[in-house]
Amino acid sequence: MKHYLKSITLVILILPLFMLLSCETEKDVDVNSEIREAEESEHIAIESIDTTSDKIKIGFSMDTLEEERWLKDRDMFKEAVEALGAEVEILAANGNDAIQILHAETLIDQGVDVLVVVPYNAESTAAIVDKARLSDIKVISYDRLVKNADVDLYISFDNEQVGEMQARAITELVPKGKYVYIGGADTDNNAHLFKKGVFNILQPFIDQGDITVVYDQWTKDWTPLNAFKNMEEALIANNYEIDAVIAANDATAGGVIEALDALGLAGEIPVAGQDAELAAVQRIVDGTQTMTVYKPIKTLTDTAAALAVELAKGELVIGDRTINNGKYEVPSILLEPIAITKKNIDTIIADGFHSKEDIYRQKGN
Incomplete structure (x- = not known):
């Protein structure tokens, strides 16, 4: 009672x-x-x-x-x-x-x-x-x-689809090469769904021998710092030869891009994230992050x-x-989630999720 x-x-x-x-x-x-x-x-x-x-x-x-x-x-x-x-x-x-x-x-x-x-x-x-x-x-x-x-009820986005959107966007740019997967927290069921979606798309490429996942690790507590450490480890283990990165969310993508930036590689290697965080959308405008997934x-x-x-x-x-x-x-x-690249950022602006001024840092571009 x-x-x-x-x-x-x-x-x-x-x-x-x-x-x-x-x-x-x-x-x-x-x-x-x-x-x-x-x-x-x-x-x-x-x-x-x-x-x-x-x-x-x-x-x-x-x-x-x-x-x-x-x-x-x-x-x-x-x-x-x-x-x-x-x-x-x-x-x-x-x-x-x-x-x-x-x-x-x-x-x-x-x-x-x-x-x-x-x-x-x-x-x-x-x-x-x-x-x-x-x-x-x-x-x-x-x-x-x-x-x-x-x-009694579960309400969410189709998180497996989120992972599929990430992998689809990156494989269109890099159909062959060495891939790194930076997962979310192992304790979070969504992290497993994102990963499942990613590998739904990657597996045919892997089976054909076109894509090799050279590093695959969970990120404790989803923190950018732990993602940064994971990405550093991936780079060192592969002699800094990485072709693409899929990160489980925008926070982990931020840690990945920080690690790449330290080596002058930010913007050279495609990176996917998800959540449409403001910093991530700004990175898409800047060209250091390839895409995110917007969940209204x-x-x-x-x-x-x-x-x-x-x-x-x-x-x-x-x-x-x-x-x-x-x-x-x-x-x-x-x-339903929505894949976001530089081409359709206006979708986020139209929804009022982020303002044009914030995304473009008051430049009004």
Whole structure:
């Protein structure tokens, strides 16, 4: 049963929680240690939503706000939920699995009607779904699929198609040669989908002997720094002879291009990314990044907000397909991505995703 708390400002102290949970399994102790370590440097201040209101309350548990893309998701989702007359509480774990689980527990205790989750770890986030189920709270897996859990709905883009768009764009430019694949975080289900899509396109070229993937590595936590290190390693291992690079997103593409730039190779080797981050689109204009994939986030946030409210009202929500998450076939809605090169940057501008002035750095070109 949901707990309805009075509207007050709470400061969540992790140490007492750690003491209560310390008798659990060794795995649980490790998780709680992460929470305690995080709290040693910074308390997590959480303001309670007004649980005395009759409004629908949506909880949004996010992996991170450290990338430009996720800031847009946060702001647009909040705007979309409030436009529907509902309330939303948004908490971001900044890439900490234990903190995200704690956040989800907090939202559940606050009595949200629906919990929307962007999982940091596709596997361990199943614990969040299980806890929500015990409180009769519906769960939407947002952008990334939670594995092995009874998720009510999965809303994202066709991420396998994203990888196919990346590989198709690069193979059109470089049909033969040595390829490097810089993947995303191994803990993120989307990273595996992107990679699957990329190799759907690359495999026939590989089988023909036209393309050789000389380096293929995941990038811990999706960080540009780790992507930079991966690219340096790839270059050294191949005597700096690389013909093309496909990176799992624009942040990792940025790290790749920084490594190439250090050797004077930026713009010489085609690089693909995805997310249509401003810096990436600027690099496309400059000629150092070949393409990105634009995923209209407003469509995603508006759809997720509308369906969250419908679920909160007890309405039946049916996806346009199902996707197996390791436990069952999850009702899913997958939106269409758009490949972006220098030729069609106006698509992003027309959508208001980035302004012409920002893309061209106030040059107005």
